[in-house]
Amino acid sequence: MANPSETSNEMLRLAFEASPAAMFMVDQDGRIELVNAQCEGTFGYARGEMIGMSVETLAPAGLRSRHRHLRADFAANPSKRLMGVGRDLRAVRRDGSEFPVEIGLTPVATPLGPRVVAFAVDITARLLVEESLRNSLAELERANESLSRFAYVASHDIQEPLRKISAFADILNTAMAEGDAEESRYAAEVMAASAQHARHIVADVLALARSLNSAYALETFALRETIRTVLDSLSQTILEERADVAVIGEDFSLQGDRSQATQMVQNLVSNALKYHKPGTPPRVRIVLKGGEGEHSLAIEDEGIGFAATHRDEIFEPFRRLNDRGDFPGTGIGLAICKTIASRHGWRLSATSTPTVGSTFEIVFPKAFSGQNESARKRL
Structure with a gap:
């Protein structure tokens, strides 16, 4: 019959x-005497390597001296304790990499x-989930705020032509009743232009709704090919405006929705062609820049520019800085660009100086991937 004490110890x-x-x-000297199997997966050491090792080895190098003092304090007043909850407590693996723990x-x-x-307990996965939830909540709050502002502005803008x-x-009816052909024609032209607007x-x-909600078809594509497609599409405008457009820099690949990326680049190049100084042909430079950690695309122009205080609000739907009579459009193009970039995990920003020109830059984190994991989930 088994000894109860031995059975208990075995259990x-x-x-x-x-x-x-783990x-x-x-x-009492801070030496590890016993480890379980999970220690190997958590810390990367073979079980035998950890026996006799100082427990301070598992702490970041800069905290080992402090850890010795904390261990001495614990020995003087031992009690059950849970550490790391709500704190940035970290441990070190065999390969020197650090990770958050409780x-x-x-x-x-x-x-x-x-x-x-x-x-x-390695809490890396849990912290990533918490960060993702925080990001999702922040995005939802921004989306709700944007939706509220968008609904107000959209209703205002669409009521104008209506x-x-x-x-x-009414003017047309009166003119027709009076037999005024010229007034009738003028009223009909205004109505047609308003309907078109x-x-x-x-x-x-x-288009904005599609950029916000449509499923993306992910693929890998060369950015220069996208730019070539955009310039072919805008060739008539470039010819009519006598624009000087140049593409500079080495090509690189992206992963994302090709058609949405094309629309984003086309909207930015169209803006650069549109907002040029009166009497001066547009001059646009499309600059590709590679880097170890991230690539970027910049659309540079020498147009009318805008004040730095407007660099964020220009991406809001229906936000216009110029009179529609001078520069036609609805003011949604840049909002679409911002949405496309955000959903891919790309960063779109603008810098400008009035009368000097503007630069719109898209940064693509993690070269050749075009998106991080959280962005992939949004797509």
């Missing part, structure tokens, strides 16, 4: 060994004297 050993957390026992300490009395049983159509319909607004609103 404790099995529980210690089967724990999903568990180890430390003696650690529990339990003092135990053994025939060989007092010992401490510690467990360590009011004109209604007003000039309303149509453009609706089309751009639908």
Whole structure:
């Protein structure tokens, strides 16, 4: 018949060994005496390597001296403790890499004297989930704020051409009743132009909605090929404006939705062609820059520019800095660009000086990937 004490010890050993957390026992001198299987996966050491190792080896180099003092304080006042909750507590693997942990300490009395049983849990995955949730919540709050502002501005902008159509319909009826052909023709022209403007607004609103909600078809593509497609599409405008457009820099690849990336680049180049100084042909430079950590694309022009205080609001839907009579458009193009960039995990920003010109830059983190994991989930 099995000895109850031996059975109990065996059960404790099995529980210690089967724990999903890394568990180890430390003696009074801070030497590791016992480890379980999970320690190998958590810290990267073979089990035999950890026996006899100073527990300070598992702490970041800059904190080891402090850890010795904390261990001495614990020995003077031993009690069950959970450490790392709500704090940036870190441990070190065999390869020198650090990772966030939560650690529990339990003092135990053994025939060989007092010992401490510690467990360590790698909380990297949990912190990533928490960060993702925070980012998602922040995005939702921004989206709700943008939606509220968008609904107000959209209703205001689309009412303008509708009011004109209604007003000039009355004028047209009066002119026709009076047989005034010239007034009738003028009213009809205004109504047609207003209807066309309303149509453009609706089309751009639908384009913005697609950029916000449509599923993306991910593929790897060369950026220069995208730029070539854009310039072919804008060739007539470039010819009519007598624009000087140059593409500079080495090609690189992106991963994303090719059609959405094309639309983003086309909107930016179209803006550079549109907002040129009166009487001066547009001069646009499309600059590709490579880097070890990230690549970038810059659209540089020598146009009318804008004040630095407007560099964020220009990406808001329907936000216009110039009179529609001078520069036609609905003010949604840059909002679409910002949405496309954000969903891919790319960074779009603008810098400008009035009368000197503007630069719109897209930064693509993690060269050749075009997006991080959180961005991939948004797509």
